[in-house]
């Protein structure tokens with residue numbers, strides 16, 4: 146009597162397996178299959194970026210310098226972070242903007258960010274300054290860290306204005322550990338430079354901090370700050386593009402340079418003139434979309450999947466990074482590491498070298 150029952154079980158299991166495989170093949174191949182995107186990547190890898198959105202309560206709002214507002218965002222079970230990390234803020238209009246965490250990583254109940262009002266900017270900072278008030282909730286993603294503090298025998302920081310935000314937690318950590326560090330900190334005026342008092346205290350045990358206010362002393366001498374550095378020194382730079390260009394040009398041999406961009410590099414490859422049509426298969430969604438010459442992969446993908454996250458559309462923030470399952474990528478950003486370029490791309494600027502890409506979307 147046991148044998149027929151076993152036979153039935155084997156038959157049913159086999160049929161279920163075949164149906165599952167057929168369904169997966171159908172999802173993978175048919176551009177017409179009307180299922181929504183599967184929630185998890187099918188590549189066998191976990192999602193590389195922290196994409197979960199959480200709502201945090203604004204419990205503090207302080208003006209920490211002229212035109213600079215600091216927000217304390219409280220929540221529970223917040224993911225840990227390390228100096229250099231940033232948070233994506235999903236603003237009330239839907240704009241997504243990146244802001245460096247400038248608080249204390251040991252404060253596990255809140256994140257702290259600071260943002261300067263850029264009156265002629267793209268609208269993100271204005272929205273933060275005008276709409277994000279105490280008592281409101283704001284959606285965030287992350288944190289992520291593309292600007293981590295690495296092991297080095299010594300550190301030099303070259304910072305302009307609000308670029309101090311990712312650097313401040315680094316300075317606190319280095320000061321606490323007794324590491325060798327120096328900071329060149331430039332800004333329009335002392336009143337416009339956030340966290341000046343704390344930074345000068347952190348560097349009070351030596352000639353570590355040089356503050357250059359433009360209205361008193363002009364522009365900071367980046368080449369001078371980088372001259373005669375010991376080999377192996379890690380140079381960190383965050384600020385306006387000319388400052389980053391000066392740090393890049395003045396980097397001594399044997400030192401490493403770490404840049405944090407919040408705007409596109411001048412002369413970057415984003416928006417390159419080479420722009421041919423191709424198609425993109427969205428494997429998890431079971432759809433294929435054409436990408437026209439001159440159209441970004443992001444625009445083509447969002448026509449099918451409007452929830453796909455993006456922010457800068459210029460290849461510097463990393464929000465639109467997606468895993469590539471097949472196809473040859475034409476990378477046109479300056480953000481991803483060589484390792485990341487192996488199997489992912491920034492779909493706002495990068496394209497395809499062949500006729501077809503397959504994304505894990």
Ligand code: FES
Nearest residue numbers: 456457458463493
């Ligand atoms: S949206 Fe910022 S890198 Fe693509």
